[in-house]
Amino acid sequence: MAKQKDKKVKPQVLKGFRDYPPSEQIAREAMIAKVREVFELMGFLPFQTASLEFAETLLGSHYTEDSLAELFGFRGPDEVEVALRYEFTLSLARYVAANPTLALPFRCYQYGNVWRVDKPGPGRYREFMQFDIDIVGTQNLLADAEIIAVMVTTLERLGIKNFKVRYSDRKILNGLIQFAGIPQQKGLEVMRVIDKLERQGREAVLLELGPGRIDKSGDKIKGLELETKQIDQIARFLNVAESHEGDPIQKAEELLGDIEVSQEGVTELCEIQSYLSHMKVPEDKTEVDLTVVRGLGYYTGPVFETSLLDLTEFGSVFSGGRYDNLVERFLNRSIPATGSSIGIDRLLAALIELKALSLPQATSQVLVTVMDRERLPDYLDIVRQLREAGIPSEIYLGDTKNLTKQIKYGDKVGIPFVVIAGSDEFESGTVTVKNLAVGREKALQTSDREEWLKAEQIQETIPLSSLIGYLRKYMQRP
Numbered sequence: 001m002a003k004q005k006d007k008k009v010k011p012q013v014l015k016g017f018r019d020y021p022p023s024e025q026i027a028r029e030a031m032i033a034k035v036r037e038v039f040e041l042m043g044f045l046p047f048q049t050a051s052l053e054f055a056e057t058l059l060g061s062h063y064t065e066d067s068l069a070e071l072f073g074f075r076g077p078d079e080v081e082v083a084l085r086y087e088f089t090l091s092l093a094r095y096v097a098a099n100p101t102l103a104l105p106f107r108c109y110q111y112g113n114v115w116r117v118d119k120p121g122p123g124r125y126r127e128f129m130q131f132d133i134d135i136v137g138t139q140n141l142l143a144d145a146e147i148i149a150v151m152v153t154t155l156e157r158l159g160i161k162n163f164k165v166r167y168s169d170r171k172i173l174n175g176l177i178q179f180a181g182i183p184q185q186k187g188l189e190v191m192r193v194i195d196k197l198e199r200q201g202r203e204a205v206l207l208e209l210g211p212g213r214i215d216k217s218g219d220k221i222k223g224l225e226l227e228t229k230q231i232d233q234i235a236r237f238l239n240v241a242e243s244h245e246g247d248p249i250q251k252a253e254e255l256l257g258d259i260e261v262s263q264e265g266v267t268e269l270c271e272i273q274s275y276l277s278h279m280k281v282p283e284d285k286t287e288v289d290l291t292v293v294r295g296l297g298y299y300t301g302p303v304f305e306t307s308l309l310d311l312t313e314f315g316s317v318f319s320g321g322r323y324d325n326l327v328e329r330f331l332n333r334s335i336p337a338t339g340s341s342i343g344i345d346r347l348l349a350a351l352i353e354l355k356a357l358s359l360p361q362a363t364s365q366v367l368v369t370v371m372d373r374e375r376l377p378d379y380l381d382i383v384r385q386l387r388e389a390g391i392p393s394e395i396y397l398g399d400t401k402n403l404t405k406q407i408k409y410g411d412k413v414g415i416p417f418v419v420i421a422g423s424d425e426f427e428s429g430t431v432t433v434k435n436l437a438v439g440r441e442k443a444l445q446t447s448d449r450e451e452w453l454k455a456e457q458i459q460e461t462i463p464l465s466s467l468i469g470y471l472r473k474y475m476q477r478p
Contacts, residue, residue, distance in 0.1 A: 016126030023359040028348055035131055038154045039109045047108040049091035055081035057094050072115045084115040088132040096136050097330030104137025134339030144302045144338050145275035151318050152285045159356035162309040166289035169269050170299045172252050175262025180233035188297045189224055195293040241290035248288045300324045308350055317347045361414020366393040369406045371422040378426055389468045411436050432461045
């Protein structure tokens with residue numbers, strides 16, 4: 001009886017998930033390194049929480065099976081309900097509550113993957129990387145100004161020139177709910193709709209506050225069924241918020257200043273503005289924008305969003321706010337906190353689009369080819385010397401002895417330099433260095449191989465003893 005062949009498994013990725021090829025992952029790591037450098041420069045500590053949490057940590061003690069289904073949740077091996085984190089802030093709050101001896105204020109950052117059962121779409125995934133920065137344990141609004149300063153500095157260091165960190169205060173929005181005569185229990189739903197203003201537009205927001213609307217895919221979006229008078233009051237606020245004339249803080253005070261909670265928000269914005277001025281944060285990189293809401297329910301005060309002015313379709317790439325009551329989920333007391341989060345993958349896509357970040361194909365800077373297998377110890381010695389000098393290098397490990405194919409491999413994976421040596425070169429103490437990076441550039445300029453070979457830096461035979469110095473010169477390495 002013939003043996004039945006195993007059915008082949010289809011090499012596919014789950015919907016809403018993706019792989020990252022080396023070129024993108026190298027660029028990601030480079031971006032993360034720059035972000036970490038800024039955060040540590042400004043006094044923040046590296047920190048990491050668990051990927052998997054008790055369901056009640058993420059959802060509160062009164063969660064239901066329906067709310068658990070909104071996350072990647074399941075019953076764990078200890079017969080407890082668990083879920084993958086969908087953000088870092090709740091895990092941070094849990095950590096702070098569990099460590100009462102923690103020195104406060106606690107300035108920290110953490111990064112890693114988070115998971116959300118959202119509808120996948122262009123640029124939206126169910127697994128993605130976030131990079132959070134937080135200050136826990138102070139009501140001082142200087143902490144909020146510090147977060148904004150970090151946001152500005154980070155984006156500048158990443159090479160983004162045209163951006164704006166916009167900020168507002170949820171207390172002003174809380175006052176708007178009173179101003180419009182909307183029941184407080186419906187306030188968060190209203191804010192979540194207003195938060196769609198930049199993405200969906202004014203008309204869509206007003207429809208969703210009322211009878212509802214049809215989205216671009218044809219799906220029906222249920223409305224909040226607010227009264228016409230209530231919607232009119234919100235529209236009046238949006239007229240003020242979207243106007244680019246005059247001081248937005250003053251305009252908010254004129255419209256909502258009689259409401260105590262809104263006046264608190266106005267005062268807080270003035271204080272943050274003053275701190276940013278004293279910190280010399282560039283005025284053209286920040287602005288008060290009363291349309292900034294942030295949809296999450298735990299925000300209690302100042303909120304921040306970052307817009308890339310050359311890529312507005314990317315939405316906010318760095319956002320957050322103050323969440324003074326979140327730790328209270330785990331304790332009988334409130335511990336104030338503020339922070340912000342980068343969507344690493346969205347920002348990476350933006351940097352690539354803006355040509356502010358390259359996509360290197362390799363980590364190796366040098367490929368040492370193998371022309372003569374009997375001289376393998378000599379090739380390995382060259383690789384050892386390069387690595388000891390701090391130059392990332394690899395030896396060709398393929399089966400072919402064909403030099404052209406070895407060079408083509410180096411070119412395909414993006415290695416900029418190839419070192420070539422045969423028995424004659426070893427005997428004369430020389431090597432040939434081929435600069436593939438320059439070669440690719442010159443190849444675009446001429447099809448004449450002789451002219452190509454004569455071009456400066458394309459190919460040069462040098463003493464083996466000069467190899468490290470030669471490479472450092474053209475790689476501009478210390």
